Amino acid sequence: MSKNLLDLDRVPTIEELREFFRENDFSTATYRDVDYDKMDAPDVESLEYIKGLMGEKWNELSRDMGLKSDPSYYGKDNPLIAMRDSMENLAATGVMKLLEEMPERAEELLIVFTTAEDWESPEALAVRADNMLSNAVSALMQTMNYEEVAKVITENPAYEDFAHGKPNNFRAKDFDRKWNHTRASIKVDSLDELQTNDDGEAIELNISDANADVFEQVSSKLTEETFWSKLTEDDRIILLMRMDGKTQQEIAEHLGYKNHSAVTKRIKKLKDLFLECA
Structure with missing residues (x-):
């Protein structure tokens, strides 16, 4: 040549x-x-x-x-x-x-x-x-x-690999949680019990509060061996963004999907998976 x-x-x-x-x-x-x-x-x-x-x-x-x-x-x-x-x-x-x-x-x-x-x-x-x-x-x-x-x-x-200083960088957040092993193994029976007080009484989870670290409240109470370990990378991003108040269309655009229908289907499967693992 x-x-x-x-x-x-x-x-x-x-x-x-x-x-x-x-x-x-x-x-x-x-x-x-x-x-x-x-x-x-x-x-x-x-x-x-x-x-x-x-x-x-x-x-x-x-x-x-x-x-x-x-x-x-x-x-x-x-x-x-x-x-x-x-x-x-x-x-x-x-x-x-x-x-x-x-x-x-x-x-x-x-x-x-x-x-x-x-x-x-x-x-x-x-x-x-x-x-x-x-x-x-x-x-x-x-x-x-x-x-x-x-x-x-x-x-x-x-x-x-990630720009950790970028606001709302859900991929960086997900990596940080996995890297620092902040997901505790606490089994829950329903989504309503994902936040509790010191006495173990269930408290309603208000995911619309932009000042609350919703991911920390939820992910720390999901068991690594069941729910989180079965999620794909995109599934975790979808869950994180929904908890942060993002619309399905915003999530679809972030992940490069053509429309929000794929996100809708994934969310339904995530709900089914959570019920199976909880």
Whole structure:
């Protein structure tokens, strides 16, 4: 295979791209120095613009390839987020290098997506350019085995994976509770008994109080060996968000579901599961 993919007279396959990436360590590679203190203002502006275009597509595609929530819920040290940031730098500096050192080649590559055909409207041209960017980012993510990496990261979470300072970060909250083992093994007979006073008398649980730590009140009284241990990650997020007063539509949007019907079905199954385990 050619050492320079630009020398090919065709579009390289995913396997060829993957082989090229294996032969050349791109984990922290860039084509230019990205030290902002050493870059002039126009270069910084260009770099951020290109990174923004790529990042928008990457974040959009990442939800379809295994990232459970919006990327802002995850920390910079999360391998998936680190991969995105590294690839943004690599791609953006590569484009800048191509524009500066091989302007004729760059024009040849971009003219198809910047010049309208006789039958095209400006809107159609914009769609074509957007599709080109989406296809390029998708090919890069496939080359980096994003789906496989996302599966491993999801199954083996770490504290650094989450942005713990982000408000209402339910994935971070759920990880913290599991990591710190704050779920006590106290068996309950019904949802009405999930909050008790010092004498063991049941107190009505007011989940509409935004100032109450509803999760702490409920999760600390559910048994780890029964209910919680049988929940999927999405199930726990749904339960947490409902306890926090979120609507089913808000939960669906947070989890990336097309509509709230899937949340409705999961909530019904959660109720049935709780009755079985209680």
